[in-house]
Amino acid sequence: MDFTLTDEQIAIRATSRAFAEEVIKPIAQEIDARSEFPLAVIREMGKLGLLGLPIPEEYGGAGADFLAYCLALEEIARGDAAVAITMEAHTSLGATPFWLFGTEDQKQHYLVPLARGEQLWAFGLTEPGAGSDSGGTQTHAELEGDHWVISGSKMFITNAGTPISGGVTVTAVTGRRSDGHPEITNLIVPQGTPGYVVGPALKKMGWKASDTRPLNFDQCRIPATSILGQRGSGFRQFMRILDAGRVAIAALSVGLAQACLDESLKYARERQQFGRPIGEFQAIQFKLADMAMEIELSRLMYYKAAWLMMRDEPYTQEASMAKLFASETSKRAADQAVQIHGGYGFMDDYPVSRYFRNVKVNEIGEGTSEVQRMLIAKSLLR
Amino acid sequence: MRIVVCMKETPSTEVSKSLGTDQRLVRNPTETIQNPFDEYTIEEGIRQFEQHGGEVIVLTMSPAQTDTAVRRALAMGVDRGVVVSDPALAGSDAVATGRVLAAALTKIGYDMALFGQASADAYGGVVPSIVAEFLGVPLLSFATKLEVAGTTVKIQRQAEVGYTVAEAPLPALVSIAKGINNSPRYPSMKGIVNAKKKPVETWTLADLGIAAGTVGTAAARERVTGSQAVSTQRRREIHVGNEGAAQRILDYLIEQKII
Numbered sequence: 340m341d342f343t344l345t346d347e348q349i350a351i352r353a354t355s356r357a358f359a360e361e362v363i364k365p366i367a368q369e370i371d372a373r374s375e376f377p378l379a380v381i382r383e384m385g386k387l388g389l390l391g392l393p394i395p396e397e398y399g400g401a402g403a404d405f406l407a408y409c410l411a412l413e414e415i416a417r418g419d420a421a422v423a424i425t426m427e428a429h430t431s432l433g434a435t436p437f438w439l440f441g442t443e444d445q446k447q448h449y450l451v452p453l454a455r456g457e458q459l460w461a462f463g464l465t466e467p468g469a470g471s472d473s474g475g476t477q478t479h480a481e482l483e484g485d486h487w488v489i490s491g492s493k494m495f496i497t498n499a500g501t502p503i504s505g506g507v508t509v510t511a512v513t514g515r516r517s518d519g520h521p522e523i524t525n526l527i528v529p530q531g532t533p534g535y536v537v538g539p540a541l542k543k544m545g546w547k548a549s550d551t552r553p554l555n556f557d558q559c560r561i562p563a564t565s566i567l568g569q570r571g572s573g574f575r576q577f578m579r580i581l582d583a584g585r586v587a588i589a590a591l592s593v594g595l596a597q598a599c600l601d602e603s604l605k606y607a608r609e610r611q612q613f614g615r616p617i618g619e620f621q622a623i624q625f626k627l628a629d630m631a632m633e634i635e636l637s638r639l640m641y642y643k644a645a646w647l648m649m650r651d652e653p654y655t656q657e658a659s660m661a662k663l664f665a666s667e668t669s670k671r672a673a674d675q676a677v678q679i680h681g682g683y684g685f686m687d688d689y690p691v692s693r694y695f696r697n698v699k700v701n702e703i704g705e706g707t708s709e710v711q712r713m714l715i716a717k718s719l720l721r
Numbered sequence: 722m723r724i725v726v727c728m729k730e731t732p733s734t735e736v737s738k739s740l741g742t743d744q745r746l747v748r749n750p751t752e753t754i755q756n757p758f759d760e761y762t763i764e765e766g767i768r769q770f771e772q773h774g775g776e777v778i779v780l781t782m783s784p785a786q787t788d789t790a791v792r793r794a795l796a797m798g799v800d801r802g803v804v805v806s807d808p809a810l811a812g813s814d815a816v817a818t819g820r821v822l823a824a825a826l827t828k829i830g831y832d833m834a835l836f837g838q839a840s841a842d843a844y845g846g847v848v849p850s851i852v853a854e855f856l857g858v859p860l861l862s863f864a865t866k867l868e869v870a871g872t873t874v875k876i877q878r879q880a881e882v883g884y885t886v887a888e889a890p891l892p893a894l895v896s897i898a899k900g901i902n903n904s905p906r907y908p909s910m911k912g913i914v915n916a917k918k919k920p921v922e923t924w925t926l927a928d929l930g931i932a933a934g935t936v937g938t939a940a941a942r943e944r945v946t947g948s949q950a951v952s953t954q955r956r957r958e959i960h961v962g963n964e965g966a967a968q969r970i971l972d973y974l975i976e977q978k979i980i
Binding site: 346347349350351354357358386387388389391392396400401402403411 | 793907910911
């Protein structure tokens with residue numbers, strides 16, 4: 340067994356860490372307070388290649404491996420979760436489907452600007468009435484001549500309304516399969532397509548500086564060729580996308596949990612009570628030890644899931660375990676970080692209060708904790 | 722124009738330092754970074770290359786257990802690397818280092834060679850002048866601005882008031898001051914991935930025609946005879962109670978010509 344990272348992975352992690360520390364962290368509180376999408380930082384990340392890490396160079400990406408992408412994501416999340424989710428949703432959900440399932444023309448036309456970070460792309464799966472029950476998709480598209488006509492709405496879609504959003508890949512029912520289940524196809528809808536309406540930015544508890552929108556499709560017409568892969572392959576495609584996305588969300592959660600530990604360690608050394616630093620009290624030490632242990636376990640789990648994926652081995656169960664354990668770890672870490680900070684931890688001026696608001700959604704987005712448990716149990720009982 | 726950037730690997734600024742029985746810094750090869758001052762030098766080398774074309778090369782003398790710092794320079798945009806590594810170099814002083822770098826620069830061939838203002842470990846800051854002496858070429862030191870026009874290099878150097886301008890014909894050496902403030906770039910992701918495809922040559926003393934006896938501990942003209950922690954004692958005045966304290970602070974600020 341070899342846990343040694345490659346030189347390339349180490350260098351990508353180091354650069355991401357420096358960028359997060361020097362560029363992202365200093366603005367994190369401000370963009371959160373103003374719910375402001377950090378366009379300049381996202382643009383800079385695009386130039387550095389952080390928005391196309393696992394995409395091959397021939398399509399404008401950096402050509403790094405999947406673990407390197409996760410390592411970078413962990414470090415960016417350590418700087419700020421909202422910036423990290425922008426990077427994750429764009430890379431895992433926006434760009435990767437074009438790479439995996441797109442035609443050569445679609446890759447040249449759509450993927451290249453995404454991998455270069457010149458544009459962001461959204462993935463529209465969740466609907467107002469279909470969250471965990473993604474099979475219950477109501478959005479539908481009819482083939483009329485040589486166009487698909489899309490009707491329906493989507494909810495909580497990341498990166499759909501930024502100044503550099505290029506469009507959305509949206510799941511829609513395009514018919515009935517022979518077994519009676521809905522046939523789902525992924526359709527490509529560029530920004531500005533008539534009938535595609537991006538709703539106003541949603542107000543959120545956390546991840547405030549990320550862009551989250553409701554989408555509406557009102558007789559939205561796209562060319563018949565604007566589908567991803569084969570007609571009816573939508574369900575299989577997004578299951579595959581979500582598997583990898585879960586590993587990425589695990590990495591993001593680890594970064595956030597690590598940020599909680601970083602702040603807690605700093606505070607435990609500085610804060611004096613009863614004449615000594617609170618880090619000298621066992622009550623605090625045990626919290627720190629538990630945080631560090633769970634973070635390391637979460638990290639190992641996402642490393643393993645990423646490693647299986649890169650070896651082309653099945654990793655669905657491990658991806659769910661990594662996502663579930665890491666997101667719950669980050670929630671406990673944020674809870675304890677606020678506790679260690681006492682009253683100050685409840686104040687907006689201290690980053691841990693922001694971390695506390697940011698972690699909750701990690702247990703919800705890209706498959707709730709309950710869905711992860713269902714998936715794990717399903718693979719156990721198969 | 723062929724630009725050679727001389728660089729050093731120094732101990733990571735994030736790890737604690739200790740001294741060995743020889744009173745020299747214990748160097749852990751896995752915990753080294755690019756000398757922080759060299760980041761400005763590498764950035765300047767790449768900028769000059771981007772402006773004038775040609776080639777930019779990084780040169781380092783190193784125990785070569787790791788090439789992290791060289792790869793980082795390559796990831797930032799440097800074309801290729803040369804590492805001089807030889808067991809006989811252990812314990813070399815600044816003169817020996819200068820001798821080796823001068824020989825390597827001659828072998829590479831250069832129009833302009835850039836150095837950092839000093840290295841963050843020993844902080845001697847003398848290597849550039851030693852190399853210049855060996856090579857017999859001009860050195861423009863502590864540049865806070867650098868311009869190449871035709872076959873002339875011109876620098877600005879921070880002075881107590883304003884700045885000094887110095888120029889020299891190429892080939893020349895230039896040491897870059899941190900004050901150049903050229904915002905060293907982050908290596909791009911693509912740069913990192915491609916860095917491993919760029920050539921890095923490793924040369925020994927034999928490749929440079931340098932006799933082992935002229936470098937290393939044996940030839941060192943400096944000896945470390947002892948070491949002592951730096952003690953920093955700030956001058957301070959403590960006044961207890963309010964009476965006259967504000968006046969005293971005011972007087973002090975006037976004495977120091979602050980107000």
